[in-house]
Amino acid sequence: MRYHGEEALGLVETLAIVPVIEAADKMLKAADVELVALEAGGSTLCTVFVKGDVAACRSSVEAGAAAAEKIGTLTGKNVMPRPIKAISAIVNTHDIDAGCEEEVEVPNGPTKALGMVETFGVLYLMEAADAMCKAADVELVGYENIYDGYVSALVRGDVGACKTAVAAGVKAIEDMGHEVYSHVVIARPHPGLEKIIRRYSTEGLID
Known part of the structure; x- marks a missing residue:
């Protein structure tokens, strides 16, 4: 999902990927935010990015950070209420939809x-x-x-x-x-x- 700098950004960073996936799950459940990016290559640090209004991003980040700490190492968390437009280029480097030729179907019902x-x-x-x-x-x-x-x-x-x-x-x-x-x-x-x-x-x- 492309980020155009129009909304706040919420970020949670962990050591390795399983804690960041757990964080992402709790972030998406905690508030009305959308998953926009995941950075998980070239280092042991992994970062999940969500977008939404400022309050939603704050709630989301707190929930994700707390979840990550329970199973791994939280290395950072942040909410950027009004990032400059140029930040979108960095976020989109890790676009969650990058490299996907077909749109991923998000299920409507319960998942396994x-x-x-x-x-x-x-x-x-x-x-x-x-x-x-x-x-x-x-x-x-x-x-x-x-x-x-x-x-x-x-x-x-x-x-x-x-x-x-x-x-x-x-x-x-x-x-x-x-x-x-x-x-x-x-x-x-x-x-x-x-x-x-x-x-x-x-x-x-x-x-």
Whole structure:
């Protein structure tokens, strides 16, 4: 979604991507804001951008920051009430719709639960993803590597299955003597998260 500088901006920044996805879900649920951008490449820092009126952005950012802190490291939060027009060029560099040839359909009804596990190192994440899909009736719908070693897997299914899968993924990593950075189950994801889930997509990786 292109940002033209006409509304306030709300930003939440975290270390790695799973906390920022959790933040995005709570931000979209907390107030009347729209997801405009996600920056998650080239560094361990990930940032979600929303737009709306000033009060909505403030409520949204507070909700997102609180959620992120519960499962990971919050590195910053901010509301820009009246950003200069030139800021839009920076925001649009990370446009949530960039690189998407077809418009992402945002579901009207309830969506399946999401389960995510994040760690440092691909080999540990692969073991976790394998364990997650063997432990419960879930679908591996995505994989994310933010290039500095933090990697995450996303599965989809009913709430109980996602909880079982995430627990299995966490155990698999810990059984290897390694550390889980973050993990979460989002029972009823906001429909707007579909645009982020698309970034995770394993299409093209899995036949």
